[in-house]
Amino acid sequence: MQAADWNSGAKHQSEIINKTSNSIKIKRKLDADEHFVAIEWTGQASFTAENQHEFVLSPTNRSSRMEFVVMWSASTTSIKRPNAAQSIAESEQHWTTFWSGGAVLELADSKDTRAIEIERRVVLSQYLTAIQCAGSQPPQETGLTTNSWYGKFHLEMHWWHAAHFALWNRTGLLEKSLGWYQTILASAREKAKSQGYAGARWPKMVGPDGRDSPSPIGPLLIWQQPHPIVYAELCYQNNSNRATLDRYREIVFETAEFMASFSFFDAKTNRYVLGPPVIPAQENHPPRETWNPTFELAYWNHGLKIAQTWCERLGMKRDPKWDDVISKLSPLPVKDGVYLAHENCPQTFTERNHDHPSMLGALGVLPGETVDREIMRRTLQKCLKEWLWDKTWGWDYPMTAMTAARLGEPEVAINALLMDTEKNHYLKNGHNWQRKDLPCYLPGNGGLLYAVAMMANGWKGSPQTKSPGFPAGGNWTVRSEGFNPAVFETI
Numbered sequence: 001m002q003a004a005d006w007n008s009g010a011k012h013q014s015e016i017i018n019k020t021s022n023s024i025k026i027k028r029k030l031d032a033d034e035h036f037v038a039i040e041w042t043g044q045a046s047f048t049a050e051n052q053h054e055f056v057l058s059p060t061n062r063s064s065r066m067e068f069v070v071m072w073s074a075s076t077t078s079i080k081r082p083n084a085a086q087s088i089a090e091s092e093q094h095w096t097t098f099w100s101g102g103a104v105l106e107l108a109d110s111k112d113t114r115a116i117e118i119e120r121r122v123v124l125s126q127y128l129t130a131i132q133c134a135g136s137q138p139p140q141e142t143g144l145t146t147n148s149w150y151g152k153f154h155l156e157m158h159w160w161h162a163a164h165f166a167l168w169n170r171t172g173l174l175e176k177s178l179g180w181y182q183t184i185l186a187s188a189r190e191k192a193k194s195q196g197y198a199g200a201r202w203p204k205m206v207g208p209d210g211r212d213s214p215s216p217i218g219p220l221l222i223w224q225q226p227h228p229i230v231y232a233e234l235c236y237q238n239n240s241n242r243a244t245l246d247r248y249r250e251i252v253f254e255t256a257e258f259m260a261s262f263s264f265f266d267a268k269t270n271r272y273v274l275g276p277p278v279i280p281a282q283e284n285h286p287p288r289e290t291w292n293p294t295f296e297l298a299y300w301n302h303g304l305k306i307a308q309t310w311c312e313r314l315g316m317k318r319d320p321k322w323d324d325v326i327s328k329l330s331p332l333p334v335k336d337g338v339y340l341a342h343e344n345c346p347q348t349f350t351e352r353n354h355d356h357p358s359m360l361g362a363l364g365v366l367p368g369e370t371v372d373r374e375i376m377r378r379t380l381q382k383c384l385k386e387w388l389w390d391k392t393w394g395w396d397y398p399m400t401a402m403t404a405a406r407l408g409e410p411e412v413a414i415n416a417l418l419m420d421t422e423k424n425h426y427l428k429n430g431h432n433w434q435r436k437d438l439p440c441y442l443p444g445n446g447g448l449l450y451a452v453a454m455m456a457n458g459w460k461g462s463p464q465t466k467s468p469g470f471p472a473g474g475n476w477t478v479r480s481e482g483f484n485p486a487v488f489e490t491i
Contacts, residue, residue: 014053017076025076026055036076041068042083098130102170103482105456112475114418122452124430125445126168133161133442134173137180137208143442145431152205152213156224156281159231159365160395160443160450166234167453167491169482175235181228181251184210192258199257202228220279220287222262223296223358226303228255233306236313237487245314256307256322259300263325271330274300275342281358282341292330292343298362301329301370332362332370338379354391357383357400364403367460367491377407384412389421394432394444397424398451405455405469406462413455413469417448456480457488 011030018025023040024047039047044060045068059066067084082090105122107115132143138158142148158177165174181188181202187210188200195201202225203210204218212218232248263272273291280293304322311318333343339359341352359379363371380403389396397416404412418424424444425433432444455469456478462468467478 009052012053014055016049019047024055024057027076036073038071038073038077038081039068040081040083041066043067101482103168103453103480105452106479107477109477109479110475111477112414112471114414115476118414118417118452121426121430121445121448124426125449128430128440128445129161129164129442129449130170130173133446134165134176136176138162138177139442141443142438142440145440148438149205150213152207154205154224155202155227156204156221157443158224159227160446162446163231163234164446164449164453166231166238167450167457167483167487169238169484171235171238174231178228178231178235178248178251180208180210185250185254187211189254192261197258198261199259200251200254201225201258201262202255217279217283220277221281221283222274222278223281223293223299225255225259225262226299228252229303229306232310233490234487237490238484240486245310249310249314252307252310256304256319259304260319260321260325263300263329265328271328272325273330276344280342281361282352282356284352284355285342285345289344290342292333293341294332294339294359295361295365297330297332298366298368298370301326302366305369329370332372334372334375337375338382339375353383353386354388356393356396357387360403361399363406364399364401368406373407376403377409380404380407380409380412384416389419390423392421392423394423394434394441395447397444398447401451401469402454405451406459408463410455410469410471413451414471417451453483454488454491457483457485459488459491462488 013027013029015027015029016024017027022042022045023038026037028035028037039057041057043063043066045057045066046060047055047057049055057068069081069084069087071081105119107119128143132145133139138153138155139161140148140151140153141157162174162177165171185200188202191203191212192199192201203212204221204224205213205215228251232244232252235248236244263274265271266273274293274296275287275291276289277287278290278293278296279285279287280290281295304326308318308322308326330343333340333345335345339362341359360376360383362368363373363376368376380400383400397419400416401413404410404416423434427433427439430445431440432442433439434441456467457480458468465472467476470476470478
């Protein structure tokens with residue numbers, strides 16, 4: 001998954017279109033795409049072309065210091081660029097503002113030696129997600145560092161990249177990418193309509209235009225559908241005003257319309273069913289043989305309930321179809337005393353006990369309104385014992401930690417966060433390494449921040465004790481400030 005191709009120089013062009021004694025402008029073109037690079041420097045320097053796409057800027061005197069500024073833009077522009085000193089000063093001010101605002105968590109005085117590693121990951125993950133997951137569009141899973149999955153971003157991963165911003169009182173960083181959903185709303189409606197559904201069906205693996213990439217998985221995945229409703233609710237909990245409701249109401253209601261429409265009513269059993277065909281968050285199940293995946297059922301219930309709450313906040317009547325789906329949605333599938341991946345899963349934990357143990361997310365990522373806690377406790381224990389953790393992904397560990405925390409097992413939550421597996425390895429720079437061709441994985445960083453914030457501040461129905469997701473007994477000292485209590489009372 002390399003971002004760079006150094007062996008296809010003939011396929012693109014680098015043209016100098018303007019040159020002065022202290023500046024240069026280059027037009028870059030590949031097929032129908034183009035961008036511009038503007039470089040300005042101070043003092044005497046030379047700018048020479050070494051080959052077709054390689055240029056060298058070097059001082060012509062013997063000074064040990066050289067200042068220059070580089071700007072990339074989609075179109076040629078004459079805007080005044082800052083000099084090096086201004087750029088450095090503005091960067092310093094930006095990071096001072098970032099680290100002085102939002103929330104902060106400290107574990108420094110903990111006796112448990114693992115606290116140092118958790119705090120290291122937390123600090124570096126805040127930085128990495130701030131620079132890579134807070135743009136005007138959802139990021140790809142490796143952000144801007146390398147090219148993963150053809151450079152596309154995956155909408156089911158947007159939650160793992162950015163939902164934590166709202167918990168850390170940096171909602172503005174989440175909202176920067178939420179406007180993108182409005183730009184693709186028309187195509188999401190058309191997608192739903194073309195498949196016979198109402199509302200808007202959000203795609204899976206896309207670029208800026210929001211079109212689904214060819215995939216045997218993307219068109220059948222559904223767990224990204226409730227995400228925009230949750231994003232809107234997180235924004236409302238941080239800014240509980242009419243402006244927030246008006247800004248996201250269309251996204252919330254169109255999403256809920258699709259969710260209700262997608263739910264198939266089985267008259268024989270008097271219940272609503274999700275699928276088939278459907279692919280759950282744990283993607284290794286055949287779609288034609290899969291229905292009622294546990295996490296998705298819980299998410300459907302959760303998302304539709306939030307949408308009804310938005311109706312009430314806006315002075316509207318509750319939608320009767322949404323209430324009917326909520327009241328008659330299939331129960332979470334259980335076999336041998338544990339939750340299944342989906343209702344038609346032939347065996348509980350054999351053959352497919354790899355990829356995401358997504359059933360845990362029904363009480364962890366979600367508050368678990370329809371979850372039996374003791375069944376989930378047995379499910380968690382069975383997963384920890386039998387799951388093939390070397391065949392998982394980076395966000396599975398914080399998801400497991402959230403489940404353990406909600407079940408009142410904080411020591412298990414800490415163990416999950418720091419489980420010693422290849423996929424839970426965090427490099428010195430904070431990146432969640434997955435494999436040789438996937439050296440970073442930002443959903444792991446974002447999931448860690450969400451889990452730790454929840455463990456430190458509680459959740460809906462959590463024990464009224466300080467940092468309920470961390471072990472009691474004196475080995476953990478958790479200090480925090482800047483978190484919005486209202487958010488944790490609803491998640």
